[in-house]
Amino acid sequence: MGKGRFEKPAQGRFPFITVVLAVICVVLVILLLQTCQHTPENSSESTVPETTVVKNEGSISIPGYEMLELKADSKQQTIALSNPPQNNCYFEISLYLEDGTLLWKSQLIEPGDATEPIVLTKELSKGYYPKSVLRYACFTMDTDRTPLNGAETKVTLWVK
Amino acid sequence: MKKLFALVLAVAMLASMATVAFAAENTTTKSTTLTTTVPTATYTLNIPENQEITYGEEKSFIGNVTITDGVNFEKGKNIEVAVMYSGKFEADNVSTTIPFTVLASQYKTADESSSFYGEIVISDGECLTFHGKSDTTVSEKAYAEFKNGSSSTKEAYVESLCISIKGENWGKALAGEYTATIMFTAEVVVEE
Numbered sequence: 001m002g003k004g005r006f007e008k009p010a011q012g013r014f015p016f017i018t019v020v021l022a023v024i025c026v027v028l029v030i031l032l033l034q035t036c037q038h039t040p041e042n043s044s045e046s047t048v049p050e051t052t053v054v055k056n057e058g059s060i061s062i063p064g065y066e067m068l069e070l071k072a073d074s075k076q077q078t079i080a081l082s083n084p085p086q087n088n089c090y091f092e093i094s095l096y097l098e099d100g101t102l103l104w105k106s107q108l109i110e111p112g113d114a115t116e117p118i119v120l121t122k123e124l125s126k127g128y129y130p131k132s133v134l135r136y137a138c139f140t141m142d143t144d145r146t147p148l149n150g151a152e153t154k155v156t157l158w159v160k
Numbered sequence: 161m162k163k164l165f166a167l168v169l170a171v172a173m174l175a176s177m178a179t180v181a182f183a184a185e186n187t188t189t190k191s192t193t194l195t196t197t198v199p200t201a202t203y204t205l206n207i208p209e210n211q212e213i214t215y216g217e218e219k220s221f222i223g224n225v226t227i228t229d230g231v232n233f234e235k236g237k238n239i240e241v242a243v244m245y246s247g248k249f250e251a252d253n254v255s256t257t258i259p260f261t262v263l264a265s266q267y268k269t270a271d272e273s274s275s276f277y278g279e280i281v282i283s284d285g286e287c288l289t290f291h292g293k294s295d296t297t298v299s300e301k302a303y304a305e306f307k308n309g310s311s312s313t314k315e316a317y318v319e320s321l322c323i324s325i326k327g328e329n330w331g332k333a334l335a336g337e338y339t340a341t342i343m344f345t346a347e348v349v350v351e352e
Binding site for chain 2: 059061065066084131133140146149153
């Protein structure tokens with residue numbers, strides 16, 4: 001059997017190619033890192049659109065409901081009521097039965113905020129309570145707290 | 161054997177008749193309860209905030225009452241907004257008052273082809289009606305009708321409310337800072 005030929009690599013050529021390849025790799029890594037630093041996700045100026053609220057000019061927005069569900073035989077409820085973010089006034093919200101019985105009254109609520117889950121002044125038995133009233137008293141947000149136009153919405157309380 | 165078989169058949173026949181008799185006397189009735197839930201309508205009532213009325217002005221526009229974000233309405237399921245007010249401006253430590261009236265005064269025709277000025281007095285407690293629509297929303301503006309004699313009716317929507325103060329009432333008021341508030345009461349109603 002004849003012996004095969006084996007050609008030794010040229011001296012000095014292999015290390016040079018290695019160095020060149022290493023340099024190219026380093027350059028690519030550097031370019032990649034620089035690209036990542038300038039991508040929108042990593043830039044200091046966020047391009048994720050933020051939800052902006054268009055504030056009312058000269059008007060007040062009052063939420064209205066045909067019906068609200070309440071828990072029977074319990075003063076502690078799970079519902080909370082809010083002041084829409086587009087308003088420029090405080091809300092003070094009150095809930096009354098048709099006969100004028102006050103069930104709940106809030107503190108001043110800022111625009112965009114909601115109350116804690118409401119706590120009634122008395123427990124209600126199961127049933128429907130039509131023509132109950134949510135009364136919205138509105139006030140300026142300066143130190144005067146000047147009363148503004150207000151609103152009421154009639155609502156049926158479904159207690160179950 | 162035949163006699164025995166005939167006797168068995170006779171007994172079986174008697175037994176089946178008794179069963180029929182029992183069935184006639186022990187009738188039971190079953191029923192099925194059907195339920196459906198009508199979803200709650202919700203909406204946003206938008207009212208004029210506060211307006212500075214210029215001294216001496218007999219007509220001052222104060223904005224409009226509108227309904228937005230209506231959900232779960234239908235034709236025939238409307239919102240009525242009652243407009244309640246005392247009818248007079250008052251000032252602390254001042255004996256005089258300034259009477260006023262609320263008017264619905266600026267309109268757009270139902271087909272939105274034109275705007276026009278008209279006056280409908282909204283008395284204390286009177287209602288503006290916002291009609292529910294078949295697409296489950298509700299009209300943004302209040303509905304109004306203008307009659308030309310007895311012949312025709314112009315349908316329109318309210319574009320603006322107005323405070324009307326007679327000139328003579330301005331003249332009878334002593335100096336001071338007068339205020340008045342208007343309360344709007346909204347309710348979901350169904351047409352009869």
